[in-house]
Amino acid sequence: SCVHPDRPEPLDLHLGMFLPTLLNQATPEQMERFFTPAWNLRIIGTYAQTEMGHGTHLRGLETTATFDPSTQEFVLHSPTISSIKWWPGGLGKTSNHAIVLAQLHTQGRCHGLHAFIVPIRDMDTHVPLPGVVVGDIGPKFGFSEVDNGFLKLEHVRIPLDNMLMKFAKVEPDGTYVKPPSAKLTYGMVFIRSMIVGQSALALAKSCTIAIRYSAVRHQSELRPGEPEPQILNYQTQQHKLFPVLAAAYAFTFVGQYMKDTYRRISGDIHAGDYSQLPELHALSAGLKAFTTWAANAAIEVCRMSCGGHGYSRSSALPDIYVEFTPTCTYEGENTVMMLQTASRYLVKSYRQASVGQRLQGSVSYLSEAAAQRLRPRPVSGGAAPLSTQDLLSLVHLYQRRAASLVELAAKSIQQELQRGRSQEEAWNHSSIDLVRASDAHCHFVVVKLFVDKLEQVDDAAVKAVLSTLALLYALKGLADNSGDFLQAGLLTVPQATRVSARIKELLEELRPDAVALVDAFDLNDRKLNSVLGRYDGNVYEHLYEWARQSPLNATEVHESFHKYLKPLRSRL
Numbered sequence: 178s179c180v181h182p183d184r185p186e187p188l189d190l191h192l193g194m195f196l197p198t199l200l201n202q203a204t205p206e207q208m209e210r211f212f213t214p215a216w217n218l219r220i221i222g223t224y225a226q227t228e229m230g231h232g233t234h235l236r237g238l239e240t241t242a243t244f245d246p247s248t249q250e251f252v253l254h255s256p257t258i259s260s261i262k263w264w265p266g267g268l269g270k271t272s273n274h275a276i277v278l279a280q281l282h283t284q285g286r287c288h289g290l291h292a293f294i295v296p297i298r299d300m301d302t303h304v305p306l307p308g309v310v311v312g313d314i315g316p317k318f319g320f321s322e323v324d325n326g327f328l329k330l331e332h333v334r335i336p337l338d339n340m341l342m343k344f345a346k347v348e349p350d351g352t353y354v355k356p357p358s359a360k361l362t363y364g365m366v367f368i369r370s371m372i373v374g375q376s377a378l379a380l381a382k383s384c385t386i387a388i389r390y391s392a393v394r395h396q397s398e399l400r401p402g403e404p405e406p407q408i409l410n411y412q413t414q415q416h417k418l419f420p421v422l423a424a425a426y427a428f429t430f431v432g433q434y435m436k437d438t439y440r441r442i443s444g445d446i447h448a449g450d451y452s453q454l455p456e457l458h459a460l461s462a463g464l465k466a467f468t469t470w471a472a473n474a475a476i477e478v479c480r481m482s483c484g485g486h487g488y489s490r491s492s493a494l495p496d497i498y499v500e501f502t503p504t505c506t507y508e509g510e511n512t513v514m515m516l517q518t519a520s521r522y523l524v525k526s527y528r529q530a531s532v533g534q535r536l537q538g539s540v541s542y543l544s545e546a547a548a549q550r551l552r553p554r555p556v557s558g559g560a561a562p563l564s565t566q567d568l569l570s571l572v573h574l575y576q577r578r579a580a581s582l583v584e585l586a587a588k589s590i591q592q593e594l595q596r597g598r599s600q601e602e603a604w605n606h607s608s609i610d611l612v613r614a615s616d617a618h619c620h621f622v623v624v625k626l627f628v629d630k631l632e633q634v635d636d637a638a639v640k641a642v643l644s645t646l647a648l649l650y651a652l653k654g655l656a657d658n659s660g661d662f663l664q665a666g667l668l669t670v671p672q673a674t675r676v677s678a679r680i681k682e683l684l685e686e687l688r689p690d691a692v693a694l695v696d697a698f699d700l701n702d703r704k705l706n707s708v709l710g711r712y713d714g715n716v717y718e719h720l721y722e723w724a725r726q727s728p729l730n731a732t733e734v735h736e737s738f739h740k741y742l743k744p745l746r747s748r749l
């Protein structure tokens with residue numbers, strides 16, 4: 178499995194997508210021919226799917242692979258400017274091969290997107306091969322260590338055996354043999370599953386830095402005449418950071434669950450059982466979007482909670498943000514992923530449950546909700562009593578919110594259809610509700626997994642503090658999304674007031690354990706790479722040392738004085 182590197186590197190795609198794609202989609206002969214040299218870095222590959230004109234819409238990708246039976250070759254071609262492969266990591270200058278996703282044409286028919294191994298640079302000289310135009314796409318928001326590149330193919334010929342043929346095949350006479358399931362060629366589920374763990378790591382690093390720094394930073398005055406307090410004693414600072422701490426623990430458990438689920442279901446798939454692939458796709462797509470959006474926002478909260486020094490690269494928080502934020506875009510743009518989970522899974526499951534089907538997996542609650550709808554509603558109809566202490570009742574509340582939002586989205590589609598809109602228009606005019614339904618479903622999954630995890634904790638003291646974190650995560654989510662719960666009749670205004678009061682109590686309860694809880698992530702100083710987050714808390718001396726090392730301080734008088742300031746002065 179992939180251990181996520183701390184910083185983006187040119188080999189990330191080789192290790193994170195080229196090798197796993199071979200493992201998932203190459204025949205044994207192709208494994209022999211490509212995997213071994215790739216493992217030894219003779220072959221260095223990338224995953225070239227996105228084009229200048231299309232990243233999300235896979236069916237719209239334009240690169241073609243046309244089979245020529247007379248030479249037993251595929252001709253790979255970029256027919257338009259928008260078809261130029263654009264963004265693949267390590268493509269610009271590092272890779273000598275690429276797995277190219279192209280529309281397969283054989284015997285005059287197009288069979289959709291398939292994967293082809295295309296040599297792009299000479300194995301010895303590293304010079305681009307004939308017909309290959311390749312380079313770097315230029316400076317980006319971050320990822321400056323990675324040569325994200327472009328690739329233009331001009332009628333490049335590759336052997337028949339360079340098409341990854343574990344599932345789909347092309348016979349020597351050009352006959353196309355369908356894969357057992359069209360969904361097997363999508364891929365990407367592996368990295369999406371791994372990204373959930375990356376969200377947890379980014380949160381753990383950010384809140385470790387911010388909470389440790391908040392324990393050593395003294396500022397302002399709480400009680401007149403007393404010494405300046407630790408900023409971690411301010412309620413607002415706790416309100417910023419402790420929910421991030423709780424989310425870091427929550428996402429750590431979800432990341433473990435996602436990895437285990439990926440392993441389990443991909444094992445079934447290798448054994449020929451594809452039945453769980455829809456659940457895996459929906460779960461990985463939804464949780465990738467949910468956790469990256471949440472982590473992306475939380476990193477910025479941590480940076481700003483460190484004041485000016487948070488903005489210094491010495492804090493590491495700017496780099497953590499810059500390296501993390503593209504996870505909301507790559508490997509499936511988050512909105513699109515949320516729509517996938519809603520449209521391809523939740524609404525489909527809702528409709529199955531509405532006709533009495535017993536659902537399994539993460540949507541089994543929709544069967545319960547469907548049965549509930551058939552039972553007469555209690556006269557009171559009001560919200561059930563709310564316990565701000567009982568985690569299981571909070572899990573149930575999140576479950577009912579998710580069921581309510583899935584029903585709202587499904588009904589919106591129905592209403593749009595009744596207005597005479599087409600299927601596609603009805604879905605598009607319900608897509609805000611669809612995203613909300615996915616968000617609520619993922620939020621329920623995260624809360625449930627957090628509470629489930631507590632059952633596995635034996636140590637009473639650890640279980641107590643983790644339960645406090647789980648309570649904070651659930652109640653803060655309830656407060657942040659109170660509109661959903663109020664709209665669904667799951668919360669009353671007095672209950673919402675009690676939730677806010679309970680959150681304040683939990684912040685106070687967590688204060689004594691906050692530093693120990695980030696120390697428990699066991700992120701050493703080298704991995705954190707942060708002056709503010711140092712384990713020894715010796716921030717100011719090392720901040721001063723860090724500044725003095727800055728290249729600008731190599732000379733007392735910088736050359737710019739003589740080159741610019743002095744001449745400018747003499748002209749004034």
Ligand SMILES: CCCCCCCCCCCCCC(=O)SCCNC(=O)CCNC(=O)[C@H](O)C(C)(C)COP(=O)(O)OP(=O)(O)OC[C@H]1O[C@@H](n2cnc3c(N)ncnc32)[C@H](O)[C@@H]1OP(=O)(O)O
Pocket residue numbers: 179180181182189190192193194224226227232233234235236266360361363364365366368454455458506507508509510513517521
């Ligand atoms: C040590 C090293 C570590 C390195 C770390 C790594 C660093 C990484 C750095 C950066 C790396 C960044 C690298 C990169 O960024 S790589 C490029 C990433 N690009 C994408 O993710 C593209 C996103 N777009 C899509 O996936 C498709 O276009 C979607 C899905 C949106 C629509 O698609 P389409 O319009 O064709 O189809 P449909 O919606 O009608 O759905 C049709 C059916 O297919 C099922 N379906 C759909 N998708 C999947 C799936 N995936 N597995 C299984 N099933 C799937 C679906 O449920 C439905 O089923 P049913 O309802 O008919 O039953």
Ligand SMILES: Cc1cc2nc3c(=O)[nH]c(=O)nc-3n(C[C@H](O)[C@H](O)[C@H](O)COP(=O)(O)OP(=O)(O)OC[C@H]3O[C@@H](n4cnc5c(N)ncnc54)[C@H](O)[C@@H]3O)c2cc1C
Pocket residue numbers: 190224225226227230231232233234263264265266320325503506507508509510511512513516
């Ligand atoms: C740092 C980085 C590394 C990358 N590495 C790779 C790589 O190694 N290999 C590779 O192949 N690609 C890579 N990519 C490309 C990445 O996968 C795409 O950028 C991503 O899939 C999004 O596609 P897009 O850029 O076309 O955005 P678009 O899909 O054009 O998104 C733009 C907007 O349109 C909206 N939108 C699009 N479709 C829909 C829809 N159906 N419904 C509602 N809204 C929609 C989106 O929500 C978004 O708001 C990388 C990108 C980045 C930033």
